[in-house]
């Protein structure tokens with residue numbers, strides 16, 4: 645049985661806890677070590693010291709802020725692409741012997757305990773960013789954030805999951821009308837930026853089969869989005885594409901400052 649909790653989500657920090665009975669891992673450590681400890685405890689009665697592996701998606705600070713502390717207090721193996729490692733190793737090398745690190749290559753699945761992990765490339769303004777799909781027995785989860793668009797290849801890789809943590813970063817109109825400088829707006833809206841609420845819904849509709857899916861809307865911008873608006877947009881775009889999609893997709897919220905309830909798939 646695969647279980648997960650989104651410990652934090654948003655441009656201020658991201659981390660997801662994923663576990664089975666035998667294995668536990670952290671996907672990104674974008675909040676402080678202390679916050680990770682508190683939220684692991686609150687959501688799952690778990691401890692950083694017991695984590696088996698830390699997987700990193702890319703080097704942006706909202707994904708690696710607490711990495712040093714997490715590496716220091718645990719014996720967890722570290723998984724990152726070579727490109728990401730190049731940017732983060734200085735933060736962690738004093739606490740991390742080389743044999744703890746495994747380089748991840750897109751489209752080359754590996755296992756951590758009894759969890760199969762499939763990394764795939766995403767288009768984002770980092771050196772070698774990836775996102776991951778997790779499978780244990782019949783349970784599956786994909787965490788898809790920090791990407792400018794969802795390619796056909798990604799849609800194939802993440803098909804048929806029971807649950808998704810899926811980026812709904814911004815409302816395009818709020819972003820356009822907002823106070824960010826144009827260069828930043830262009831970056832967010834571009835191919836290497838972030839998915840809007842609308843992009844999220846359209847890509848999601850493309851991969852829906854017949855099963856019911858749990859979707860955790862993630863990485864919401866504090867400045868250019870609101871949880872109600874994200875939910876409403878995704879819901880209404882899905883219904884517009886096919887009326888039954890409204891019932892087939894169960895939307896959930898994630899938050900900046902609290903972990904989501906541990907969810908069993």
Ligand SMILES: [Zn+2]
Nearest residue numbers: 655704706790
């Ligand atoms: Zn991010």
Ligand SMILES: [Zn+2]
Nearest residue numbers: 702704768790
């Ligand atoms: Zn990023």
